[in-house]
Amino acid sequence: MSLQTPMSPSRPNSSRRFNLPSSSSSDTDGDDDPNNLPFPTALPRSDFLSPSFDAASYLSSLSERHQTLEDLRQDLRDRSAAISTELLELVNANYTGGEERVEDVRVGLLGFRRAIEEVKGRVGDRGREIQGLSTELGGVRGEIETGRRMLELNDRLELLEGRLALDGAEVDSDESEDDEDEEENQIVGSSATKLAALAKDYTTIDAMADDIGRDTSYVKKLAERIAKCRATILLDVGTTIKAAKKAGPSGQEKLIKLMAVCSTLDAQKEAIKALKGA
Structure with a gap:
C-alpha cells in the first residue's frame, strides 16, 4: 500500500501573522x-x-x-x-x-476436497467395473475349461468304445502283451489284465462325467453310451468268471483278479450273480 503525504498541519492563528506593506514603512524596516x-x-x-x-x-x-x-x-x-x-x-x-485470503484458501480447499471425492468416486466405479470384468473373465475361463473336459471325455469314450468293439470294429484277440501265465491263457474268455485296464478306463470316464455335471445336457447325451460301456465290460467279466470257475483250481488266480475288476466297477452284486450262475 502506498502512503500519501498528508496535508500540511494547521497552525494556531496566533502564529500566522502577515503584515500588509505600508507606505509609511520602509523596505529596511520590513526586513x-x-x-x-x-x-x-x-x-x-x-x-x-x-x-x-x-x-x-x-x-x-x-x-x-x-x-x-x-x-x-x-x-x-x-x-x-x-x-x-x-x-x-x-x-x-x-x-x-488476510480474511479475504483465508476465505480464498478455504474455498480452494473445499474445491480440492470435492475434486478428490470425484476422483475417488471414479476410481471406485472403475474398480467395480474391473471387478465385474474379472468375474466375467473367470466365468469365461471356467467355460473354456469345461469345454476342454467335455472334449476329453468324448475322446476317452470313443477310445473305450473302440476297444470294446462297440463301434463295429473287430476286437484284437492277441493277448501276447498280457502278463498272465500260459496256464491262465488256456481259460476261455478275456484276460483279467485286459478287463482290469478296461475297467480303469471306464472309471476315469465316469469320474469326468461327475466332474462336468450329470445334469448338463452334454453329459446327458453321453450317459447312454457310458452305461453301455459298463454293461459290456461286466458282460465280458461275467463270462470270464464262469469260465474260470469251471476251470477248477487252475482258474482260482484268474478268478481273484476278476473279482478285483468287479470291485473297480463297483459291481460286487454282478460278480456274486455270475459265480452263482456258473
Whole structure:
C-alpha cells in the first residue's frame, strides 16, 4: 500500500501573522520585522523515512527554521498523529486482506476436497467395473475349461468304445502283451489284465462325467453310451468268471483278479450273480 503525504498541519492563528506593506514603512524596516518572515513549509516526509534518521540530529538541523518552538511541536505532533492513523489503516487493510485470503484458501480447499471425492468416486466405479470384468473373465475361463473336459471325455469314450468293439470294429484277440501265465491263457474268455485296464478306463470316464455335471445336457447325451460301456465290460467279466470257475483250481488266480475288476466297477452284486450262475 502506498502512503500519501498528508496535508500540511494547521497552525494556531496566533502564529500566522502577515503584515500588509505600508507606505509609511520602509523596505529596511520590513526586513527587520519578524512578522514579515515567510511561513515555513511542511516538514518533508522523506526526512523521516531515511534509514539513518536520528531525532536529536534532525531537531538540531531545524535551528535555522523560521518557526516558533510551539509551532514546531504542533507540527511534529500532527505528523505523529498522521503516521499513527496511516499505521492503523494499514493494519486494518492487512487484516481485512488476510480474511479475504483465508476465505480464498478455504474455498480452494473445499474445491480440492470435492475434486478428490470425484476422483475417488471414479476410481471406485472403475474398480467395480474391473471387478465385474474379472468375474466375467473367470466365468469365461471356467467355460473354456469345461469345454476342454467335455472334449476329453468324448475322446476317452470313443477310445473305450473302440476297444470294446462297440463301434463295429473287430476286437484284437492277441493277448501276447498280457502278463498272465500260459496256464491262465488256456481259460476261455478275456484276460483279467485286459478287463482290469478296461475297467480303469471306464472309471476315469465316469469320474469326468461327475466332474462336468450329470445334469448338463452334454453329459446327458453321453450317459447312454457310458452305461453301455459298463454293461459290456461286466458282460465280458461275467463270462470270464464262469469260465474260470469251471476251470477248477487252475482258474482260482484268474478268478481273484476278476473279482478285483468287479470291485473297480463297483459291481460286487454282478460278480456274486455270475459265480452263482456258473
